[in-house]
Amino acid sequence: MNGSPMEEARHAVRQAAQRLTEEAPALTAGSAEALEAGLATRAADLKEAVVTAWHVGAQPEDLAEDAEMDLDTIAAWLFHGGEGP
Numbered sequence: 436m437n438g439s440p441m442e443e444a445r446h447a448v449r450q451a452a453q454r455l456t457e458e459a460p461a462l463t464a465g466s467a468e469a470l471e472a473g474l475a476t477r478a479a480d481l482k483e484a485v486v487t488a489w490h491v492g493a494q495p496e497d498l499a500e501d502a503e504m505d506l507d508t509i510a511a512w513l514f515h516g517g518e519g520p
Contacts, residue, residue: 444488448501451481456503482512489513 438446455477462473485498495513499506 440491441488441493444484444491445493445497445501448481448484448488448493448498451477451484452502452504455481485509485512 455474458477459474462470465473481502485502488498488501489495493501495506495509499509502509
């Protein structure tokens with residue numbers, strides 16, 4: 436990708452959200468522990484991408500849309516000590 440740092444960071448958020456959505460069904464085929472660990476890892480990747488994008492200037496509302504998540508969760512990650520995944 437050859438865009439601005441913010442465009443690239445928002446793209447990373449969309450990719451992380453897509454990985455979480457697409458890989459969740461495959462994770463259910465394994466053990467409960469594997470499912471929990473896999474989902475936690477992918478959620479942490481998404482959270483990291485959201486925080487990174489915010490640090491380069493992306494707005495929380497845009498990040499919620501990119502991540503396909505509610506704004507309250509995004510706000511918690513950004514403003515309230517990162518509660519949640």
